[in-house]
Amino acid sequence: MHDNDIILQGLAEQGWIMLDSHLPQPLVSQLHEAAVDAWARGEFRPAQVGATSQPVHRPSIRGDTILWLDESKAAPPCRTFLQWAHALQQYLNRNLFLGLKRAEFHFARYDAGFGYQKHFDQHRGQAFRQISLTLYLNPSWDASGGGDLVLYDPQDAAHEIQRIQPHFGRMVLFRSALIPHAVLPCTRPRWSLTGWMRNDA
Numbered sequence: 001m002h003d004n005d006i007i008l009q010g011l012a013e014q015g016w017i018m019l020d021s022h023l024p025q026p027l028v029s030q031l032h033e034a035a036v037d038a039w040a041r042g043e044f045r046p047a048q049v050g051a052t053s054q055p056v057h058r059p060s061i062r063g064d065t066i067l068w069l070d071e072s073k074a075a076p077p078c079r080t081f082l083q084w085a086h087a088l089q090q091y092l093n094r095n096l097f098l099g100l101k102r103a104e105f106h107f108a109r110y111d112a113g114f115g116y117q118k119h120f121d122q123h124r125g126q127a128f129r130q131i132s133l134t135l136y137l138n139p140s141w142d143a144s145g146g147g148d149l150v151l152y153d154p155q156d157a158a159h160e161i162q163r164i165q166p167h168f169g170r171m172v173l174f175r176s177a178l179i180p181h182a183v184l185p186c187t188r189p190r191w192s193l194t195g196w197m198r199n200d201a
C-alpha cells in the first residue's frame with residue numbers, strides 16, 4: 001500500500017497514524033539543521049497556551065519554544081516540506097472530505113525537563129484545526145531521552161492508547177478534534193516540526 005493510503009486509512013479508521021521514514025532522510029536532516037540554526041540565531045519564542053485573543057506563557061503546561069514557518073521566507077528544506085504537506089492536504093481533501101484550506105507549521109524545541117500536558121489541538125470555540133502532524137528531528141534518540149508523545153482514547157481520555165518516542169524521521173498524524181495527547185518531559189533537547197491542516201481560509 002502507498003504511504004499516503006496508509007495515512008488515509010489510519011486517519012479514517014483509528015484517528016491517528018505513525019510512520020517511520022516517510023520523508024527522505026536528507027530532507028529530515030536539513031530540517032533539523034534549519035531548526036538548530038534558527039534557534040542559535042535566537043529566532044524561537046516561548047510557545048503560549050489558550051485562546052488566540054489572550055494567549056499566555058505557562059511553561060509548566062507547555063514548555064516548548066517555537067518558530068512558525070513562513071513560506072515566503074523559509075529556507076529551501078522548509079519549502080520542500082511545506083510543498084509536500086500541501087500535496088498531502090490535497091490528497092486528504094480528495095479522500096476524507098475535510099475541506100482543508102491551509103496548513104500552518106512551526107519548529108518546536110523542548111528543553112530538558114519540559115513537556116506539554118494533556119490537551120486537544122482544537123481551541124475551544126475555534127474548531128479549525130482538523131489534522132495534526134508532527135515530524136521528529138532528533139538524531140540518535142533513545143528511550144532515556146523521555147519526551148514520548150502519549151495518545152489517549154477519544155472515548156476515555158484517562159486511557160492511554162499509544163506512546164511514541166520522538167525518533168528521527170518519525171511522523172505522527174491524528175485528527176485534531178478527536179485525540180487527547182501529551183508530551184512527557186524530556187531529559188535532553190527535543191526537536192520537532194509540528195503543524196495543522198485547517199478548514200478556515
Ligand SMILES: O=C(O)CCC(=O)C(=O)O
Nearest residue numbers: 116121134149183192194
Ligand atoms: O511534539 C509532539 O509530539 C506533539 C506536540 C503537540 O502536541 C502540540 O504542539 O500541540
Ligand SMILES: [Fe+2]
Nearest residue numbers: 119120121181
Ligand atoms: Fe498538541
